[in-house]
Amino acid sequence: MRQISVVGVGYVGLVTAACFSDLGNRVLALDVDKERIKGLKKGVMPIYEPGLEELVERNVAAGRLEFTTSYSEALAEAEFVFICVGTPSGVDGAADLKYVRSAAESIAKNMSNPLVVINKSTVPVGTGDWVAGIIEDAQAKSIDFAVVSCPEFLQEGSAIANFMNPHRTVLGSTDRDAADKVAQLHLPLRSPIVITNLRTAEMIKYASNAFLATKISFINEIADVCESLGADVKEVAAGMGYDPRIGAHFLGAGLGYGGSCFPKDVEALAYMAEEMGHESDILNAVMKVNNDRRQMAVDKMDELMGGMKGKRIGLLGLAFKPNTDDMRDAPSIDIAAGLIKAGATVRAYDPISMEEAKEDIHPDVEMMPDPYSLAEGMDALLVVTEWNEFKNLDLERIRNSMNEPILLDGRNIYEPARIKELGFRYRGVGRGYHGAAEESQGEVLRAHAN
Numbered sequence: 001m002r003q004i005s006v007v008g009v010g011y012v013g014l015v016t017a018a019c020f021s022d023l024g025n026r027v028l029a030l031d032v033d034k035e036r037i038k039g040l041k042k043g044v045m046p047i048y049e050p051g052l053e054e055l056v057e058r059n060v061a062a063g064r065l066e067f068t069t070s071y072s073e074a075l076a077e078a079e080f081v082f083i084c085v086g087t088p089s090g091v092d093g094a095a096d097l098k099y100v101r102s103a104a105e106s107i108a109k110n111m112s113n114p115l116v117v118i119n120k121s122t123v124p125v126g127t128g129d130w131v132a133g134i135i136e137d138a139q140a141k142s143i144d145f146a147v148v149s150c151p152e153f154l155q156e157g158s159a160i161a162n163f164m165n166p167h168r169t170v171l172g173s174t175d176r177d178a179a180d181k182v183a184q185l186h187l188p189l190r191s192p193i194v195i196t197n198l199r200t201a202e203m204i205k206y207a208s209n210a211f212l213a214t215k216i217s218f219i220n221e222i223a224d225v226c227e228s229l230g231a232d233v234k235e236v237a238a239g240m241g242y243d244p245r246i247g248a249h250f251l252g253a254g255l256g257y258g259g260s261c262f263p264k265d266v267e268a269l270a271y272m273a274e275e276m277g278h279e280s281d282i283l284n285a286v287m288k289v290n291n292d293r294r295q296m297a298v299d300k301m302d303e304l305m306g307g308m309k310g311k312r313i314g315l316l317g318l319a320f321k322p323n324t325d326d327m328r329d330a331p332s333i334d335i336a337a338g339l340i341k342a343g344a345t346v347r348a349y350d351p352i353s354m355e356e357a358k359e360d361i362h363p364d365v366e367m368m369p370d371p372y373s374l375a376e377g378m379d380a381l382l383v384v385t386e387w388n389e390f391k392n393l394d395l396e397r398i399r400n401s402m403n404e405p406i407l408l409d410g411r412n413i414y415e416p417a418r419i420k421e422l423g424f425r426y427r428g429v430g431r432g433y434h435g436a437a438e439e440s441q442g443e444v445l446r447a448h449a450n
């Protein structure tokens with residue numbers, strides 16, 4: 001049984017710890033947040049992730065997974081330590097590495113055996129070398145160690161499945177033996193393993209996230225053009241996605257990306273590029289298009305309602321995406337603030353993230369217990385997060401309980417023709433063909449016919 005320690009039990013660390021223990025390793029998971037560890041010892045999850053609670057419970061019961069706040073306990077017998085602490089955006093857009101620094105110093109001061117230090121946090125290119133320097137400087141006596149970069153690609157909401165069936169495992173190190181040892185740990189996952197140098201591994205993570213964010217901003221720009229020209233972006237994306245050179249993923253037009261990764265990672269990559277003298281026109285455009293989506297939702301609502309002063313609007317969904325409680329940089333935060341600023345009263349319902357949202361969202365947003373009580377007396381509803389449970393609501397009941405049956409579908413989860421049949425004033429994003437720009441579609445057809 002190998003012994004692994006995991007530093008930081010957030011979305012990445014807790015999934016990493018639970019999954020590696022499920023693969024038969026002995027895992028000690030550490031966090032500086034005493035409340036988190038106290039809760040975990042009692043079986044209380046600090047985050048919502050489907051399947052995680054059962055996985056943790058099973059491996060704790062089997063004696064393979066334990067939690068601690070003590071670095072010396074965590075490192076006493078460890079061969080591997082995964083750093084999974086947060087790397088939020090700093091003031092200027094650069095990644096803030098204070099948690100990585102503190103984790104590296106604590107590891108250095110408490111290690112008692114040779115150790116492979118594996119960095120899973122998303123960190124700027126060059127951080128692996130920097131971490132190695134910190135450990136060397138902070139060690140009380142010289143003990144062998146190697147630093148390996150192993151960027152994490154999981155997605156919240158499907159994190160366990162992503163971890164257990166990765167598309168690839170990327171490992172970067174100046175120490176090939178250490179990289180091979182970490183590759184051995186990942187062998188049961190049967191994924192392709194890319195072994196490269198530290199900086200390249202770190203860059204693979206940023207380039208991957210920036211590319212996916214670019215796909216989202218690209219399709220959102222296409223959505224706006226579709227809307228004006230009378231095309232339906234959902235069908236355009238489907239038609240594009242069948243081409244394997246393009247791929248169907250990350251082509252959902254709507255309110256743009258949010259969460260704890262894409263916004264900060266695109267910004268950090270643009271910052272790194274600029275530091276090296278490369279002004280990134282593409283990344284700057286990706287960020288601008290994405291930021292504008294939030295105001296686009298507010299403007300669309302204003303247009304649909306003919307002004308929002310004194311109007312009541314219900315938000316369906318708050319989390320930045322379905323199947324997570326994560327509210328970090330969720331579009332709902334800016335959208336709710338924009339609607340309230342324009343004079344509307346805002347209510348919201350989210351299946352999971354309402355407790356979490358209270359810290360981030362405008363304090364005047366009232367939380368409702370379900371979608372039906374949310375809709376009662378509302379002048380409009382706005383779909384912010386595409387939770388599955390919103391896809392099959394009793395829309396007739398919802399329409400009857402609303403003051404005005406206006407529905408802005410920010411994630412294109414409904415079929416426009418059906419919703420209109422139900423008597424809603426409906427608008428999606430970029431759905432010119434079935435949606436608001438139906439008339440202009442006729443004009444385009446005539447223009448083509450001429």
Ligand code: NAD
Nearest residue numbers: 008010011012031032033085086087099102103121122152
């Ligand atoms: P998180 O904020 O959910 O968790 C970080 C944890 O680290 C917290 O529990 C915090 O208390 C703990 N921590 C901070 N400093 C510590 C220290 N010195 N010692 C021990 N614990 C400490 O963060 P996350 O979402 O899990 O992200 C972690 C890293 O993984 C980030 O770099 C992120 O960019 C990257 N990542 C995240 C995701 C995702 O979907 N969340 C996906 C891929 C990569």
